[in-house]
Amino acid sequence: MEKFKNYINGQWLEPLSGKYYQNINPANIEDIIGEFPESGLEDVNLAVKSAKDAFRNWRLVPAPKRGDILKKVGDIFARRKNELARIMTREMGKPVFETSGDIQEAIDTAYYAASETRRLFGYTAPSEMLNKMNLSFRVPVGVCGVITAFNFPIAVPSWKILPAIASGNTVVYKPSKDVPHSGSIFAEIMEEAGVPPGVFNVVFGKGYMGNMIVEHPDVHLIGFTGSTTIGCQIGEICGKLNKRVSLEMGGKNPQIVMPDANLDLALDGVLWGAFGTTGQRCTATSRLIVHKDIYDKFIDMLIEKASKLRLGNGLDPQTQVGPVIHKQQLDTCEEYVKIGLEEGARLVLGGKRATDGELSKGYFFEPTIFADVTRNMRLFKEEIFGPILSVTKVDSFEDAIETANDCEFGLSSSIYTTNVNYAFNAIRDIEAGITYINAPTIGAEAHMPFGGVKGTGNGHREGGWTVFDIFTEWKTVYVDFSDKLQRAQIDNY
Ligand code: UN1
Numbered sequence: 001m002e003k004f005k006n007y008i009n010g011q012w013l014e015p016l017s018g019k020y021y022q023n024i025n026p027a028n029i030e031d032i033i034g035e036f037p038e039s040g041l042e043d044v045n046l047a048v049k050s051a052k053d054a055f056r057n058w059r060l061v062p063a064p065k066r067g068d069i070l071k072k073v074g075d076i077f078a079r080r081k082n083e084l085a086r087i088m089t090r091e092m093g094k095p096v097f098e099t100s101g102d103i104q105e106a107i108d109t110a111y112y113a114a115s116e117t118r119r120l121f122g123y124t125a126p127s128e129m130l131n132k133m134n135l136s137f138r139v140p141v142g143v144c145g146v147i148t149a150f151n152f153p154i155a156v157p158s159w160k161i162l163p164a165i166a167s168g169n170t171v172v173y174k175p176s177k178d179v180p181h182s183g184s185i186f187a188e189i190m191e192e193a194g195v196p197p198g199v200f201n202v203v204f205g206k207g208y209m210g211n212m213i214v215e216h217p218d219v220h221l222i223g224f225t226g227s228t229t230i231g232c233q234i235g236e237i238c239g240k241l242n243k244r245v246s247l248e249m250g251g252k253n254p255q256i257v258m259p260d261a262n263l264d265l266a267l268d269g270v271l272w273g274a275f276g277t278t279g280q281r282c283t284a285t286s287r288l289i290v291h292k293d294i295y296d297k298f299i300d301m302l303i304e305k306a307s308k309l310r311l312g313n314g315l316d317p318q319t320q321v322g323p324v325i326h327k328q329q330l331d332t333c334e335e336y337v338k339i340g341l342e343e344g345a346r347l348v349l350g351g352k353r354a355t356d357g358e359l360s361k362g363y364f365f366e367p368t369i370f371a372d373v374t375r376n377m378r379l380f381k382e383e384i385f386g387p388i389l390s391v392t393k394v395d396s397f398e399d400a401i402e403t404a405n406d407c408e409f410g411l412s413s414s415i416y417t418t419n420v421n422y423a424f425n426a427i428r429d430i431e432a433g434i435t436y437i438n439a440p441t442i443g444a445e446a447h448m449p450f451g452g453v454k455g456t457g458n459g460h461r462e463g464g465w466t467v468f469d470i471f472t473e474w475k476t477v478y479v480d481f482s483d484k485l486q487r488a489q490i491d492n493y
Contacts, residue, residue: 002034004180006043006204007187009050010197016042021206023180026093026323027313027362032093036180036281039205044172044212047201051143051170052218054198055153059140059168066166067117072193073162074110077103077154080091083279084185088153091181093322094277095314105155105164108446112464113166120167120468128492131482138472140168141244142220143214144407147174149226149236150325151280153182159450160223160246161186161200163467169221170199172213174224178325178412179204214238214315222250223462223470225282228383228409235458246460246470248451250383251282251411254404255443256426258397258417259293266416267301273414273440275309275321279387280329282456283412283434283442287373287380288391289400299371302391303349306367311354313362323363324386333365333386336379343377345370345390346352375406395423406429411452412441433457 003020006013017040025031037043037247059065077084079104088099122137146163148157153175161171175183182475187202203209210230212360215239221244221277224234231249238245255273257266290298323329330353337351350366365387373380373390380390394400402415417423423437433452434444444450450463460470480486 004034004036004184006037006039007202010048015039025090026325033181037204039203039209041212041224043203047172047203047214048218051172051200051201055142055170058170063117063120063426067114069194070110070114070162070166073189074107076192077107078442079366088182089314092150092153092179092325093314095319095322102152102155105446107156109162112447113162117166120258132356133479135477136474139475141473143218144171144221145219146171147210147224148176150176150178151277151472153179154487159462164471167471172201174210174213175204178423180204247458248449250409251456252286252383252407252409253283253412254287254398255285255441256289256404256415257298258422259291260417260418267305269440271305273442274389275387276442277325278322280385281442285441288389289394289403292393292395296423306349309367311359311364324365326347327382329386330363330365330471336384336388340379346372401429408455412455414441470491
């Protein structure tokens with residue numbers, strides 16, 4: 001069985017901890033992908049030291065030159081797209097068409113970051129004094145710790161790593177323990193593209209290792225995507241240590257369907273939003289909010305089509321829905337079905353593990369729909385991260401918006417309507433970082449700000465130009481060419 005290594009300072013190194021763990025295919029638990037380092041503090045220390053040393057030179061490399069390397073990163077991802085998509089599917093389960101999209105998102109991010117190295121605009125402003133010039137520009141922060149989840153093994157890390165490096169930072173990356181093979185290939189690609197030793201480092205390990213990165217005194221910034229529980233813990237530590245931290249956490253994303261909507265379109269939207277990636281997206285549609293006039297009809301349409309979704313191994317081109325990531329997630333899904341039934345919601349589809357034939361080999365859960373979910377239920381409030389959709393009936397447009405907003409999270413949202421007034425009211429009034437009109441809650445594009453309000457995040461936006469606000473500091477410069485002492489706020493007033 002293949003034994004993988006950490007990537008530190010441009011070298012592939014066995015973990016100093018001497019420990020390894022096995023990673024398995026969630027669609028077939030007999031298929032072991034490999035043994036990956038279960039790194040410890042000594043490994044983290046080595047990676048951070050290499051990132052710290054590399055920062056001295058990397059920050060001085062002209063940004064467009066850094067961009068040339070990132071362009072190559074995008075080219076190599078494009079060249080290896082098909083091969084890598086299969087590796088990712090084997091490792092985390094979602095179908096190959098989805099893992100291909102995941103890589104495409106990294107390609108888009110690489111090219112965007114590369115081009116941004118020729119902008120990274122600063123501001124100039126007039127000075128209040130004669131013969132004095134005021135400038136400001138972006139500078140890197142230093143060593144960035146990147147900690148991500150399993151569901152987008154390449155795209156989500158790329159959102160952080162590539163802009164961080166474009167800005168002149170260096171990175172220590174800890175991939176989710178469930179997708180280390182993808183993390184290893186990320187390192188291979190960075191190496192081949194010519195990212196200098198130490199600028200990008202990968203250390204494999206389990207959850208505990210994240211804290212070692214977060215607490216390390218030479219790590220200046222943390223970029224995290226994952227659960228709200230872990231994210232809040234990281235935020236707390238970073239608060240105490242006065243580190244910059246960008247948190248991308250949970251969602252409980254609503255899709256509203258109004259009676260005037262194109263119902264077939266709304267149906268396709270909710271099926272993709274709720275069951276794409278087996279519901280394991282922070283942007284997944286987990287609350288369907290339907291107007292009373294079409295409620296029964298839409299639920300019938302939904303059951304009819306959702307019951308036909310084809311579960312299976314994501315490597316099979318017929319598969320529409322893959323497994324969940326691990327046994328624990330399967331247990332969580334079962335637990336929420338129990339909770340939903342106890343709370344009095346009406347189970348209209350699924351609700352149990354799928355074990356027919358080949359499915360018995362993996363962690364498969366039937367696409368599950370609960371109707372008559374009310375706002376007081378846990379099913380309505382809590383992120384499940386699995387193929388479980390709640391449907392709630394509302395009386396009016398106002399009720400729909402209020403219901404959508406009755407939530408601790410605020411990442412994505414959607415409304416299906418042909419009424420322009422409803423659409424614009426929804427854009428204005430839904431409390432979420434992202435609102436889609438006549439499109440599902442999933443489908444963010446790499447060049448637009450991505451992130452959420454309320455319990456989803458801590459005010460940052462990845463993606464697009466806004467990600468550079470996370471990974472840079474501002475340097476303000478005053479150039480006085482008057483040849484005399486000019487005292488601001490004093491001499492001119
Ligand atoms: C995530 O679920 O962590 O918009 C990110 C989307 C994808 C990104 C999802 N482009 O669903």
